Amino acid sequence: MTFPVVGMVGGGQLARMTHEAGIPLGIRFRILSDTAQDSAALVAADVTVGDYRDLDTLRAFAQGCDVITFDHEHVPTGHLRALEADGVVVRPGPDALLHAHDKGVMRARLAEIGVPCPRNRIVADPADVTRFAAETAGYPLVLKTVTGGYDGKGVWFVRAEADAADAFRAGVPVLAEEKVDFVRELAANVVRSPHGQAVAYPVVESVQVDGVCDTVIAPAPGLPDLLSARAQRLALTVARELGVVGHLAVELFETADGRLLVNELAMRPHNSGHWTIDGAATSQFANHLRAVLDLPLGDPRPRTRWTVMANVLGGDYSDMYAGYLHCMARDPGLKIHMYGKDVKPGRKVGHVTTYGDDLDDVRERARHAADYLRGTIDE
Known part of the structure; x- marks a missing residue:
């Protein structure tokens, strides 16, 4: 073969x-x-x-x-x-992947290429956190371990020096960042191949709950075309300058005055792109494979006006399969994706996807299915 x-x-x-x-x-x-x-x-x-x-x-x-x-x-x-x-x-190679592995390296490199980020620097101890606060807008601040964090782990919101001690107990360097006053979080997903071909998916809105992605709306509602294009160009620039091969997710803060600031990078398929399985001509997963194999990339355009993905988190109701009857009968257009995981409170065990022309209807359908499967509603 x-x-x-x-x-x-x-x-x-x-x-x-x-x-x-x-x-x-x-x-x-x-x-x-x-x-x-x-x-x-x-x-x-x-x-x-x-x-x-x-x-x-x-x-x-x-x-x-x-x-x-x-x-x-x-x-x-x-x-x-x-x-x-x-x-x-x-693929991606170590020179690129280092920027997703180490937040300190990522922030330094993005500054070099002129990508806007929250003000930040590596801090040595809680007293140094206070000095950084004095250099910026003061408390509150965000502290992050430079390696190992995900889904809200390794991240602390601190309001005073006394709150900062926990961040240093892991024994790894800590990055301090200003707490951005943003209006919402966005994600720009792009894919780049070894020979330089690249495609950009529609910019999406990512709704976070307790530091974990809860809902993704594609495309981001009410996002001006110019700002959407700016976010896509920014992500494509990061992919090119960092030498990314494969899928790149650029998580962004949108501020009230129309700025875009980079929050995080992920050089792999990403939760903010799960909607593409059902909602795009070519999913992020298929395009990631095409990219790492240096095949021509697929069409990233959406299939419908709106697509909403809602994560299914584990709760006290462990028998999610029992909920299929209700969810599928209520919404024949619903797509359910389960990950084969044991159900534990707060754990991502699957996601649901809905789509259509009426955003309010699409959002309600996704939210209802995710909540019913979790057991937080029963009708």
């Missing part, structure tokens, strides 16, 4: 959905998973269970793969450089 083998490091839901996107293309898919019970490991045929932090494990996994890619950004940069030295094709 001449079809390529794609190896994905990480066995979570992003790997699961990337695997699904490769099936119609005949792509042979391998997964390096932490456990045999991880989301993607439950559905893929070729699974290696091992520790991505162990270089020998990575080297063994890479044998026979035409390209290595990722569903998270936690693989040590030195290990990725070692794989490249072995002749392994790594």
Whole structure:
């Protein structure tokens, strides 16, 4: 067989959905998973269970793969450089991925290329946090560990020096940022191939609850065309300047005076792009695969006027399958995507997608289904 083998490091839901996107293309898919019970490991045929932090494990996994890619950004940069030295094709490469792995490096590089960000700097201790506050607009501030954070973990909102101690207990460098007075959060999703072709999806609004993405609306309602184009150009510029190959999500703050500030980067398929499975001509997962294989990229345009994705979080109601009867009967157009995870309070266990011409109706349908599956409503 001449079809390529794609190896994905990480066995979570992003790997699961990337695997699904490769099936119609005949792509042979391998997964390096932490456990045999991880989301993607439950559905893929070729699974290696091992520790991505162990270089020998990575080297063994890479044998026979035409390209290595990722569903998270936690693989040590030195290990990725070692794989490249072995002749392994790594996409995105370590020079690019470092900017998603290390927030301090990311902020410094974005400043170099003129990308607007919140004011920030690395801080040494709580007293240094207070000095940074004096340099900016004062408290409150946002503190982030430069590595390892996700879904609100490794992030603290501090109102005084006494609140800052927890951020330093992890023993990793801490980044202080001004707390931006934003009107909403946006995400610009783009995909770039090795030969420089790039596509941009519609800019979406991302609604966060307790630091976790709750709802994504595509396209972002009421976003002026000029601001939307600016966000897409900004994301494409970041992808080019950082040498990204594959999918890049640029999370943005929109301010009341029309500015866009970069909050976070993710160099992999992203929660803000899950809507594309049902709502775009080519999903983020299919385009990520096309990019890492250096195939022509697919059409990113939306299929309908509005698409809404709502995350399904675990609650006290563990039997989500029992809710299918109600949700599917109530809304035959509803799309349900479950990740095969055990249900735990607050854990992302799936998402639902709705679409149509009436935004209020589309939002209500998505919200109802997500809440019913979680068990927070029963009618």
